[in-house]
Amino acid sequence: xxxxxxxxxxEKRQETVPMVKEATVKDDGRFLxxxxxxxxxxxxxxxxxxxxxx
Amino acid sequence: MSELRWHxxxxxxxxxxxxxxxxxxxxxxxxxxxxxxxxxxxxTEIPAPDYDIVVFENKFPSLQRNAPEPAVEGxxxxxxxxxVGVCEVVxxxxxxxxxxxxxxxxxxxxxxxxxxxRFEELGSRPEVDYVFIFENKGREIGVTxxxxxxxxxxxxxxxxxxxxxxxxxxxxxxxxxxNLYLDVLEQELADxxxxxxxxxxxxxTVPFFARYPYEVHITARGAGKAALTDFTRAEQHDLxxxxxxxxxxxDNLFGISLPYMMVIxxxxxxxxxxxxxxxxxxxxxxxxxxxxDKLKYLAGSEAGAxxxxxxxxxxxxxxxxxxxxxxx
Numbered sequence: 464x465x466x467x468x469x470x471x472x473x474e475k476r477q478e479t480v481p482m483v484k485e486a487t488v489k490d491d492g493r494f495l496x497x498x499x500x501x502x503x504x505x506x507x508x509x510x511x512x513x514x515x516x517x
Numbered sequence: 518m519s520e521l522r523w524h525x526x527x528x529x530x531x532x533x534x535x536x537x538x539x540x541x542x543x544x545x546x547x548x549x550x551x552x553x554x555x556x557x558x559x560x561t562e563i564p565a566p567d568y569d570i571v572v573f574e575n576k577f578p579s580l581q582r583n584a585p586e587p588a589v590e591g592x593x594x595x596x597x598x599x600x601v602g603v604c605e606v607v608x609x610x611x612x613x614x615x616x617x618x619x620x621x622x623x624x625x626x627x628x629x630x631x632x633x634x635r636f637e638e639l640g641s642r643p644e645v646d647y648v649f650i651f652e653n654k655g656r657e658i659g660v661t662x663x664x665x666x667x668x669x670x671x672x673x674x675x676x677x678x679x680x681x682x683x684x685x686x687x688x689x690x691x692x693x694x695x696n697l698y699l700d701v702l703e704q705e706l707a708d709x710x711x712x713x714x715x716x717x718x719x720x721x722t723v724p725f726f727a728r729y730p731y732e733v734h735i736t737a738r739g740a741g742k743a744a745l746t747d748f749t750r751a752e753q754h755d756l757x758x759x760x761x762x763x764x765x766x767x768d769n770l771f772g773i774s775l776p777y778m779m780v781i782x783x784x785x786x787x788x789x790x791x792x793x794x795x796x797x798x799x800x801x802x803x804x805x806x807x808x809x810d811k812l813k814y815l816a817g818s819e820a821g822a823x824x825x826x827x828x829x830x831x832x833x834x835x836x837x838x839x840x841x842x843x844x845x
Contacts, residue, residue, distance in 0.1 A: 479750055482630050489564075495573035497565060498631050 519579070520587035521598040521673075529677040532600055534579040551608045551664035563608065570631050571608045572669075578604035580670060601644050603671040607631065613664045616774055617652065618764030620665075626757040632669075632781070633745040633753075639671040640786030647672045647679060647785050655776025657805050657812060667779075675785045682782065683796055690795030698797030701725075702736050711835040714762050714843075718748075718755035721763050723835035728825035729803045729813060730834050731770065733763055736799040743784035743796045763802065766841045771809035778803045 485497040521530045550562045563571050574582075580602025591597035609617060609628055617625065632650050639648045652667035653660050675683065689697035705711055705722050713721040713733060721735045735756075741747055748756065767775040780801050784793035805812045807828065818824045 480630050482627070482634070484634065487564075489562075489573070491576075493574035493576070495563070495571065497568055498570040498572065498627070498634075500569055500627050 518588040519581060519584060519600045520589070521600050522589075523591070523594075523596045523598075525594050527677070530598070530674055532579045534577075534600065549613050549662075549664055551606070551662060551666055552613055553611050562606075568608070568611055570610070570627060572605050572631065572635060573608075575604040575606050575668070578602075580604050580672065598673070601673045603639055603642070603645070603669070605635065605639075605669040605671075607635070607650075607667045607669060609665045609667070615665050616654070616764075616768075617665055617667075617779075618761065618768050618774070620761075622757055622761055625761055626754055629745070629753050629757055629760075633748075635669055636745045636783065636786075639669065642671065644673050645671040646787045647675045648783070649676065649679075650781040650783075652777075652779040654779070655774070655805075657776040658778055660776075675787070679782060679785070683785065683793070686795040686797075696740060696795055696797060698736060698799065699738075699740070702738070702797075710832040713766070713835050713838045714759060716755045716759055718752040719759045721759055723831040723838065725831055727831040727834070728819075728827055729805070730807050730827065730829040731767070731775075731802075731804045731838065732831075733802045733838070734799050735759055735763065735802075737797060740794070741790055742798050743790040743793045744798055745781075745783060747790050747798065760800070762843050763838075765843055766838050767802075767804060769841045770838070771806065773809065775804050775806060777805075 481501055483499045483501060485499070487495050487497070489495050518533060518535045520533050522533055523529075524531050548559060552561050552563070553566050553568055554561050554564050555566055562573060562576070565571075580600050582601070582603055584599035584601045586599055587597035589597060607628075609615070610620060610624065617628075620628075636648045636650070639645055649670045649672060650667065651670075656663075686697045689695065689700070693700075701724075702720055702722075705725070706715075706720065711722045711725060713723060715721065718738055719735050720738060721733055723732060724734050737748075737752075737756075742752075767777065780803075782799050782801060784790060784796045784798075805814075807813050813828075818826055
């Protein structure tokens with residue numbers, strides 16, 4: 464695999480992973496990252512269940 | 518106090534981190550620092566009331582982004598360095614009583630995406646030479662929080678074991694022009710007795726040279742696979758599948774949630790995969806159990822001489838694991 468092919472594969476992977484990262488800083492200065500997966504996040508699943516219950 | 522002290526006899530760094538003596542040790546059940554913070558409840562490490570996967574910097578890190586200057590003076594023979602680096606905690610799920618084996622396949626795949634992101638981000642830091650992702654599971658391993666989580670250490674040096682692996686692989690590459698890991702994998706596949714399970718992208722074996730009775734290595738197939746960032750979506754899915762299969766087999770072994778150390782071995786981050794064509798991504802598992810009730814301890818020979826003694830045969834243990842569900 465050439466460098467260009469490797470780079471292409473890398474870009475393709477990044478483009479297609481449905482993941483959202485939210486970076487925050489805690490009160491004591493430590494970093495904290497929330498990773499969520501829009502189609503299947505806990506919050507999304509709960510919202511879907513609530514919709515079904517209505 | 519926190520610093521790196523050079524061990525001149527073994528030619529390796531020792532991390533001194535005295536502040537870790539105060540770290541949380543089996544908190545009461547109603548205080549779980551890795552749980553979400555519920556409205557009106559006590560604040561945990563994670564302020565949100567819900568989450569999928571969370572990563573945060575360890576409150577008691579061995580390595581620190583802004584490491585203090587060493588508290589002691591080094592010498593030419595025993596130099597010291599600031600313990601620069603990053604230590605992160607990866608919380609797999611808000612469900613406190615789950616295990617990685619029990620998570621749905623999709624969630625394990627998500628975790629692999631997160632590992633990949635952390636490898637990229639931490640590995641891009643100039644002071645970081647190696648990103649080490651691992652999980653200690655079970656009291657037998659010394660885990661102090663039972664909520665399912667792993668850790669990441671971003672070291673300012675290539676740790677000794679990884680350095681030895683990389684050097685051995687380079688030596689084989691220089692001699693033969695071939696990848697040592699793929700050559701050993703080819704040998705294992707041809708023999709077949711130590712293969713536990715395989716799929717299109719990965720092979721799990723109890724290696725010929727296993728040091729623990731139920732040691733398993735999951736090795737990536739194919740060239741150019743030295744780090745998580747080298748995998749396609751399909752390969753990430755295959756990794757999640759084989760990971761879940763091995764963890765499920767472990768739990769089916771004695772009918773208990775098997776303790777283990779899971780360590781991810783990747784190329785150093787002081788270069789790219791093109792710089793390490795001789796190295797191969799693999800995951801190693803070291804469960805301490807010899808039987809359901811007996812543990813293997815690292816005693817005199819292992820700790821004092823570095824010579825492991827395995828009372829079992831890899832071929833027999835692989836057959837045992839192979840026969841357990843899930844069978845492919």
